[in-house]
Amino acid sequence: MRQVQTLCITAQQKAYVEHRKVYVSIxxxxxxxxxxxxxxxxxxxxxxxxxxxAKGNMSKAFSFHCSNTNTKMKLVFQVGAGRVRLEKE
Incomplete structure (x- = not known):
């Protein structure tokens, strides 16, 4: 989940720096x-x-869940600021 979080933050930075849309699909x-x-x-x-x-904002707000046999994790994406935070469920 931390890798997903890092990929998303990097995508956000790329969109902002290059002044264009950057798509993410999971x-x-x-x-x-x-x-x-x-x-x-x-x-x-x-x-x-x-x-x-191009301003680094997300197209929508949502929560993203991943799990394995031991752990459930959630990434919460906030529209507007484009922030993402990791939570253990």
């Missing part, structure tokens, strides 16, 4: 601006797609 893998990152097979995550606009 399905069976994580796709950030057309670069694919794997998710370990023992981790199950929600599916979600969104983008950061």
């Amino acid at each position: 399905q069976d893998s994580i796709l950030v601006d057309e670069v694919e990152y794997g998710i370990p097979k023992d981790i199950a995550c929600d599916s979600v797609s969104f983008y950061y606009n």
